Amino acid sequence: MAGWRDPRLWIGVALVAVSVVVGARVVGGADDTVAMWTVGTDLAEGTEVDPSDLVARRVRFADPSDAELYFTTGDALPTARHLARGVTAGELLPRTVLGEPDDETPxxxxxxxxxxxxxxxxxxxxxxxxxxxxxxxxxxxxxxxxxxxxxxxxxxxxxxxxxxxxxxxxxxxxxxxxxxxxxxxxxxxxxxxxxxxxxx
Known part of the structure; x- marks a missing residue:
């Protein structure tokens, strides 16, 4: 019975409990990431985006609703895929940046x-x-x-x-x-x- 009063035992139990809690939070946090499309290289305005230009990357958003502003790897890319502005390597692909080509501006x-x-x-x-x-x-x-x-x-x-x-x-x-x-x-x-x- 004296062993249960040994403070070293309770310190060990506390450390195990903390490890379990921290591990659970880390695993739970990993589940918050979303697989998004990012741009593999710099692409100029007017470029038609090809699937080969994109790289999958898991991203965690502070506000989950922000993910709706960009293309996830589960989304089908639109038929009109010309860039309305230039994008840089590593940038998430915004939904609003793709569309029909601008043939009027030289x-x-x-x-x-x-x-x-x-x-x-x-x-x-x-x-x-x-x-x-x-x-x-x-x-x-x-x-x-x-x-x-x-x-x-x-x-x-x-x-x-x-x-x-x-x-x-x-x-x-x-x-x-x-x-x-x-x-x-x-x-x-x-x-x-x-x-x-x-x-x-």
Whole structure:
């Protein structure tokens, strides 16, 4: 009977009980994860998502209802699978990002000096495109807004020197053509006079 009064025995019993409780919570928490589709590589706006572009990943949501905003591995992907914005590797695939392709907005490749481009700009960003005064312009000349709310369709890091300078970035922008926008932007791109202002 003295053994039951040994504090070491009760400490051992307590440790076993704690281990059982913690183990049960860990196992129970694992059951809260949901198998979701994530994007395997960076994909630009307008890209048609192929099932091979997706990677399954188990995710635990603080609010279970948040899972409804994204595609689970059990969902059938829609027939219209073109991206309305760029997505990055590892990102969950939102339900609202897939749809029909936008065939009306021309996509143009432009060169932008790195110092005139926010570092956070990437595929899917929305920017305002400004044109800086030409060299030799009067001091009173100011930068002019060429077109607002432009979607960056692609911003490849590996092609930064395509414009002939390692300090330039090559971007693909979706620029609505009103008869003058494209001409102004492309001319300024060739002269290194484009500046982008990020909007999100």
């Amino acid at each position: 996509l143009v490749s432009v060169s932008v000096p790195a110092v005139q481009l926010p570092p956070s700009v990437s595929a899917g960003s929305v920017v305002d495109v400004w044109i800086l005064p030409a060299s030799g312009s009067p001091e009173s000349s100011k930068a002019k807004l060429a077109v607002a709310d432009v979607r960056v369709a692609d911003a490849p890091r590996g092609s930064a020197d395509l414009a002939g300078s390692p300090t330039d970035r090559q971007l693909v922008l979706g620029i609505p053509d009103d008869g003058a926008n494209l001409a102004r932007v492309l001319t300024a791109s060739g002269d290194g006079r484009l500046m982008l202002v990020g909007r999100g």
